Amino acid sequence: MTTHSNHPYHLVDFSPWPLTGAIGTLTLVTGLVKWFHNFNMNLLLLGYLITILTMYQWWRDICREGTFQGKHTSYVSKGLRWGMILFIISEIFFFISFFWAFFHSSLAPNIEIGMMWPPTNIIPFNPFQIPLLNTIILISSGVSVTWAHHALMNNNHSQMTQGIFITICLGIYFTILQAYEYFEAPFTIADSVYGSTFFMATGFHGLHVIIGTLFLFVCFIRHIKFHFSKTHHFGFEAAAWYWHFVDVVWLFLYISIYWWGN
Numbered sequence: 590m591t592t593h594s595n596h597p598y599h600l601v602d603f604s605p606w607p608l609t610g611a612i613g614t615l616t617l618v619t620g621l622v623k624w625f626h627n628f629n630m631n632l633l634l635l636g637y638l639i640t641i642l643t644m645y646q647w648w649r650d651i652c653r654e655g656t657f658q659g660k661h662t663s664y665v666s667k668g669l670r671w672g673m674i675l676f677i678i679s680e681i682f683f684f685i686s687f688f689w690a691f692f693h694s695s696l697a698p699n700i701e702i703g704m705m706w707p708p709t710n711i712i713p714f715n716p717f718q719i720p721l722l723n724t725i726i727l728i729s730s731g732v733s734v735t736w737a738h739h740a741l742m743n744n745n746h747s748q749m750t751q752g753i754f755i756t757i758c759l760g761i762y763f764t765i766l767q768a769y770e771y772f773e774a775p776f777t778i779a780d781s782v783y784g785s786t787f788f789m790a791t792g793f794h795g796l797h798v799i800i801g802t803l804f805l806f807v808c809f810i811r812h813i814k815f816h817f818s819k820t821h822h823f824g825f826e827a828a829a830w831y832w833h834f835v836d837v838v839w840l841f842l843y844i845s846i847y848w849w850g851n
Contacts, residue, residue, distance in 0.1 A: 613639030
């Protein structure tokens with residue numbers, strides 16, 4: 590292996606993590622099926638363990654490449670940006686499928702659900718209670734993460750720290766409120782197509798909030814360790830993009846499922 594290259598591209602070093610990641614994902618999905626059928630979580634927990642260890646060590650290596658080894662040049666960073674943009678576009682289409690299912694079922698309710706929306710005997714959530722509070726929380730978190738990015742661009746370390754910390758706290762607060770809402774829900778995922786579309790759409794959004802919060806937490810630790818600078822901080826920028834995507838999806842969820850679908 591040579592230490593010098595005559596091209597601007599990033600060639601990844603030999604790494605075991607793609608293989609262990611695939612093994613972890615396979616174990617996770619197989620364990621999920623086993624849990625559904627046999628109510629046994631052993632394989633599922635093993636899958637989680639392998640996947641989490643792989644994530645930690647893979648991202649650790651990427652942080653080393655970008656921060657200490659100087660492999661994330663401006664040209665490589667441009668490629669990473671396009672990769673993140675395409676990933677977010679794929680996530681947008683992922684959520685479009687849930688919105689499609691929701692509007693397909695709600696605009697022309699069939700006879701099995703009483704030809705009405707929400708279906709017969711379904712008591713929907715009041716959109717002006719917890720859902721509205723969660724909307725305010727996420728919009729506020731979008732403001733705080735933008736404040737953090739602005740502070741980073743101005744080399745203001747303390748304001749950057751405060752901005753990320755506030756965003757993480759708001760993300761955790763949102764997750765707690767959504768968990769409480771699920772706990773108090775008068776219907777389940779098995780209650781007609783309304784329950785299925787509601788819990789699939791809001792549940793996957795909740796998962797994305799948790800992932801985004803973890804993403805920002807890693808950026809918070811890296812910021813404390815002075816990994817970011819005014820000109821070299823794509824890790825945080827990607828987290829901010831992802832968080833804004835989560836914000837926008839929630840606005841569409843709130844307007845269509847909680848408010849209009851009510």
